[in-house]
Amino acid sequence: MGLLLKVFIPLLGAALAFYFYSASENFNEEMLRGKRVIVTGASSGIGEQMAYHLARMEAHLLLTARTEAKLQKVVKRCLELGAASARYVSGSMDSPTLPEELLREAENTWGGLDMLILNHIGQSGFTYFNGDVEHVRKLMEINFVSYVALATAALPMLKESEGSIIVVSSIAGRIGGPFTAPYSATKFALDGFFSSLRQELIIDKVNVSITLCILGYIDTESAVRAVSHVIPDAPAPKEECALEIIRGGALRQREVRYPPRAVGSMLLIRSLAPEFLDSIIRSSYHVENVRRT
Numbered sequence: 001m002g003l004l005l006k007v008f009i010p011l012l013g014a015a016l017a018f019y020f021y022s023a024s025e026n027f028n029e030e031m032l033r034g035k036r037v038i039v040t041g042a043s044s045g046i047g048e049q050m051a052y053h054l055a056r057m058e059a060h061l062l063l064t065a066r067t068e069a070k071l072q073k074v075v076k077r078c079l080e081l082g083a084a085s086a087r088y089v090s091g092s093m094d095s096p097t098l099p100e101e102l103l104r105e106a107e108n109t110w111g112g113l114d115m116l117i118l119n120h121i122g123q124s125g126f127t128y129f130n131g132d133v134e135h136v137r138k139l140m141e142i143n144f145v146s147y148v149a150l151a152t153a154a155l156p157m158l159k160e161s162e163g164s165i166i167v168v169s170s171i172a173g174r175i176g177g178p179f180t181a182p183y184s185a186t187k188f189a190l191d192g193f194f195s196s197l198r199q200e201l202i203i204d205k206v207n208v209s210i211t212l213c214i215l216g217y218i219d220t221e222s223a224v225r226a227v228s229h230v231i232p233d234a235p236a237p238k239e240e241c242a243l244e245i246i247r248g249g250a251l252r253q254r255e256v257r258y259p260p261r262a263v264g265s266m267l268l269i270r271s272l273a274p275e276f277l278d279s280i281i282r283s284s285y286h287v288e289n290v291r292r293t
């Protein structure tokens with residue numbers, strides 16, 4: 001056991017780190033020049049930052065979220081930063097018609113699509129599960145079913161361009177911590193669906209990559225507002241997070257982990273000693289500050 005801890009685990013960690021991150025040396029921002037990219041949840045947070053990076057890289061952008069006024073500002077900034085083109089479609093992802101409408105817009109404007117970045121989430125609190133099943137149903141619709149519908153509508157164009165799907169998920173989609181039960185369920189569902197779909201695309205020899213992004217705590221306004229009174233850790237920067245997601249997607253990586261060390265060590269501890277990890281998580285939170293709804 002001693003030898004296992006001292007030699008095998010560090011070696012395994014190094015091998016995994018090499019496997020996941022060695023490709024990043026080959027990334028070149030020119031890979032995105034002229035690419036046709038959809039970003040969902042692009043009016044704020046990580047989605048907004050991804051739009052700005054892609055604009056600097058001279059991609060064509062189609063952005064979406066609910067708030068038109070915010071999308072107008074993001075589109076304007078993208079054009080200033082150098083986007084080849086930038087437009088938006090506003091709407092809520094609990095509408096079953098929005099995914100098709102968005103993909104129709106891409107087809108009519110560009111005649112194709114290279115990258116679909118699925119990033120939006122519906123509102124959910126950081127609190128004890130209060131038995132609200134309707135909230136779970138609605139969140140599943142926004143955070144999971146709409147991702148499936150968007151990927152389905154995009155696949156014909158992505159097959160044609162041998163493009164990429166990027167799914168923004170969370171460590172909460174791999175590890176069930178407290179106070180995120182409905183949110184965590186939607187993120188686990190994404191992993192199940194898109195990991196299975198990836199296998200089918202490979203079997204069918206379809207060259208569309210699927211990159212799943214496992215993110216830790218990031219300093220977006222909504223996340224900090226939701227958890228800073230409970231989680232004492234410093235959040236990682238959204239700008240760097242956004243760039244790592246784009247890099248991983250462009251390199252067609254299976255998985256992006258950000259921040260890599262924090263996410264990597266949590267996943268490693270979970271695989272070795274899950275109950276120990278659960279107790280570390282519980283004791284690191286200021287649970288007395290959680291607001292019950």
Ligand SMILES: NC(=O)C1=CN([C@@H]2O[C@H](COP(=O)(O)OP(=O)(O)OC[C@H]3O[C@@H](n4cnc5c(N)ncnc54)[C@H](OP(=O)(O)O)[C@@H]3O)[C@@H](O)[C@H]2O)C=CC1
Nearest residue numbers: 041043044045046065066067092093170215218220222223
């Ligand atoms: N920040 C963090 O700590 C972490 C974030 N993540 C993941 O990163 C991604 C982005 O998170 P983050 O940037 O923090 O989130 P934000 O709250 O900053 O952004 C969420 C985006 O989704 C849009 N949105 C909200 N509701 C809907 C809806 N019903 N239909 C369509 N769009 C909607 C919002 O715009 P609008 O209100 O205008 O519709 C906004 O553009 C998410 O997938 C999240 O799970 C993962 C781990 C940690």
Ligand SMILES: C[C@H](CCC(=O)NCC(=O)O)[C@H]1CC[C@H]2[C@@H]3C(=O)C[C@@H]4C[C@H](O)CC[C@]4(C)[C@H]3CC[C@]12C
Nearest residue numbers: 122123124125126170172177216217222223226227
């Ligand atoms: C509760 C957050 C969602 C806030 C929200 O409703 N935003 C929309 C709006 O305000 O309109 C959660 C979004 C991301 C979560 C964090 C995450 O995914 C990583 C960690 C996972 C861990 O299991 C719990 C802590 C997290 C930092 C988690 C906390 C809750 C979110 C910030």
